[in-house]
Amino acid sequence: xxxxxxxxxxxxxxxxxxxxxxxxxxxxxxxxxxxxxxxxxxxxxxxxxxxxxxxxxxxxxxxxxxxxxxxxxxxxxxxxxxxxxxxxxxxxxxxxxxxxxxxxxxxxxxxxxxxxxxxxxxxxxxxxxxxxxxxxxxxxxxxxxxxxxxxxxxxxxxxxxxxxxxxxxxxxxxxxxxxxxxxxxxxxxxxxxxxxxxxxxxxxxxxxxxxxxxxxxxxxxxxxxxxxxxxxxxxxxxxxxxxxxxxxxxxxxxxxxxxxxxxxxxxxxxxxxxxxxxxxxxxxxxxxxxxxxxxxxxxxxxxxxxxxxxxxxxxxxxxxxxxxxxxxxxxxxxxxxxxxxxxxxxxxxxxxxxxxxxxxxxxxxxxxxxxxxxxxxxxxxxxxxxxxxxxxxxxxxxxxxxxxxxxxxxxxxxxxxxxxxxxxxxxxxxxxxxxxxxxxxx
Numbered sequence: 120x121x122x123x124x125x126x127x128x129x130x131x132x133x134x135x136x137x138x139x140x141x142x143x144x145x146x147x148x149x150x151x152x153x154x155x156x157x158x159x160x161x162x163x164x165x166x167x168x169x170x171x172x173x174x175x176x177x178x179x180x181x182x183x184x185x186x187x188x189x190x191x192x193x194x195x196x197x198x199x200x201x202x203x204x205x206x207x208x209x210x211x212x213x214x215x216x217x218x219x220x221x222x223x224x225x226x227x228x229x230x231x232x233x234x235x236x237x238x239x240x241x242x243x244x245x246x247x248x249x250x251x252x253x254x255x256x257x258x259x260x261x262x263x264x265x266x267x268x269x270x271x272x273x274x275x276x277x278x279x280x281x282x283x284x285x286x287x288x289x290x291x292x293x294x295x296x297x298x299x300x301x302x303x304x305x306x307x308x309x310x311x312x313x314x315x316x317x318x319x320x321x322x323x324x325x326x327x328x329x330x331x332x333x334x335x336x337x338x339x340x341x342x343x344x345x346x347x348x349x350x351x352x353x354x355x356x357x358x359x360x361x362x363x364x365x366x367x368x369x370x371x372x373x374x375x376x377x378x379x380x381x382x383x384x385x386x387x388x389x390x391x392x393x394x395x396x397x398x399x400x401x402x403x404x405x406x407x408x409x410x411x412x413x414x415x416x417x418x419x420x421x422x423x424x425x426x427x428x429x430x431x432x433x434x435x436x437x438x439x440x441x442x443x444x445x446x447x448x449x450x451x452x453x454x455x456x457x458x459x460x461x462x463x464x465x466x467x468x469x470x471x472x473x474x475x476x477x478x479x480x481x482x483x484x485x486x487x488x489x490x491x492x493x494x495x496x497x498x499x500x501x502x503x504x505x506x507x508x509x510x511x512x513x514x515x516x517x518x519x520x521x522x523x524x525x526x527x528x529x530x531x532x533x534x535x536x537x538x539x540x541x542x543x544x545x546x547x548x549x550x551x552x553x554x555x556x557x558x559x560x561x
Contacts, residue, residue: 127247130214134251143205144254145261146480150275151250154477157356158411159469160272163481164281164355165414166524167270168324169364171283173520177325179292180281180360181300181340182353184318185307188276189253190241193311194219197256205255218248240311250275256310263306267299274356289323290337297341304343316343320353326519327363358411364519366414370422377404377429385436393437397453400433408458413465416531417522427458451561460556466524466531471548474504485525486532504540506532 138144147163149155168178198216201207207215222243223235242249253275260278264271270281280299284292304314321340325331339346352361352368359369380403388396408426415422431446438449450457456464472478474486487507506529520526532540539555542548 147272162524169519169523176283178283182320183278184315186313186315316345404433416527
């Protein structure tokens, strides 16, 4: 098994190099790619939705649910696709054909083994190559979606479609989305994949600052054999969205789970050393606060304060501090950044990765660098790493656009000292940035 893993890893590295050099992957597929993550995918989606809301528009988001997607891939279709779509021929193509063929499965219950069954469908579960092969299998689907002028993003088998619209045209936009999904279902049927109609979710995002006439918005969307009602909230790659993108419900969920974990750690605290307690707090509490925390930049103060309360509780648990003890010295001693600084740190790191490392192209497109800083009267005329503010014309007085990544990232990035922005590597940038934010916070 170790030999299979090593060989598969080498093949994966060569395959990724081939795909990258020839730009064969869809820009908006974020799974199993260096510098890409659930967070970068969500940043792009929320950026587009927030800018649409800032313009007084509404956005329609559909979260598609596939049934057992990795288990139904047709091997013959996959091999053909590797050849025609991705240029694999000769020995390379034969290797993949051999890799997928002659696989069998059995079931053992109480020591009794069933007959072997040949696997003609599906990628090997738990394998190194399986997830990437699934991504390549579904690449043509996105070309189909583009023909409908519908925005899309994917993370492995989590596919989402979205489109903004003027309020008066929302019914036509819903119809366009339904037509797109009809074609998506037909493509999936031809390729042995199945869209789970009843588990597909849809949301309409609109501003709470505007009053709309009654019955302005449709209540449901037709997907296959099901009528999907527009949800008030939906979980998207682990983050709970609501219809006005405040993320309030998500923060409530994070806080509840984090406090529950703090209580569990507290119940065994007298058995633990401070170091062990800190390790548990990092893995069970801080990890939840930090997950996709770049989405929180520009959020209401009450949201940041609630997350800070969670962090403070974790710190006091580590030091066995009393309820009203000051937490600032304890944070400093742990070298933990406060929540607001952690958010800035994440936003800045994503900026650096997108502009100067292996970050996603769709994030890079949101960050505009001044071509010639001296033409804009900048004080640092030699600063070629200053970002320009790029904002679509807003027809509203709301601040949705200020929370979009394209604007929030520009604000954070340009506030960082010149020397840090010009770091020669990601590692140096991260070290210098944390030192700067730590000294500013304390």
